[in-house]
Amino acid sequence: MADPMKIRAKLSGDVAEIKVMMSHPMENGMRKDSAGATVPHHFIQNITVEVGGKMVVQGQTGTSVSRNPVFGFKVKGAKAGDKVVIKWRDNKGESRSDETTVA
Amino acid sequence: MDMLRRTMLKGVGAGGMLTAALAAGLLKPGHVYAADEWNKAAFDAKDVGAALKGLGAGNAAESKDIVLKAPDIAENGAVVPVEVVSNIPNSVSISILSQKNPLPLATSFDFANGALPEVQVRVRLASTTMVQAVVKTADGKFYTAQKEVKVTVGGCGG
Known part of the structure; x- marks a missing residue:
């Protein structure tokens, strides 16, 4: 099981600023390990924010997203x-x- | 999700672009984004043209109303912060591509229920490249903006 995400949701006026950091290797399938073997694809494909x-x-x-991805969103209203639920699913x-x- | 679907259907109908889009093979009939869906055609595309086509954005128009923030020089291509803010009315989706990456499309986000059309993300850049943002509006039109980022150390191999 991957490590928990770090999520921050801060209210500024009526806009919630949401920042999330996901713990994920985001392997792009091009990197080689120390033995010279290609590390297979392993990356997040879907993200939802409620x-x-x-x-x-x-x-x-x-795979062009950096490892341990960070995303920022803004939600008006x-x-x-309010409960903020973030989900990801990988390949x-x-x-x-x-x-x-939201705080 | 229903909201998104409605927006999409409305967009397609109102735009009157359906026939053109279908003819160009850009829109599959009944195609709706779902939470578990992944646009393989766009994300597996090996060049920008194919990625844009996969998004349905082959004919995106340049727009100054897209604010694309990225560093002029990135010392480490593995982690490059990019922020895109769309000031185009009725923006419903933002995609980010790095043109010279082996797989250019980094992310594609759909917004609904009060989410503002802006996103911050950290991307990998393989080499000095144009970073491109593509914005889709509710009526199914696409707009784009780009900015060059010089990369000192690429972020894809290693």
């Missing part, structure tokens, strides 16, 4: 205490869901 029970962002990602079918509340 705020207050509504889907606000759906993302797809490829959010309120303090091996592994997934992770973490949440926080």
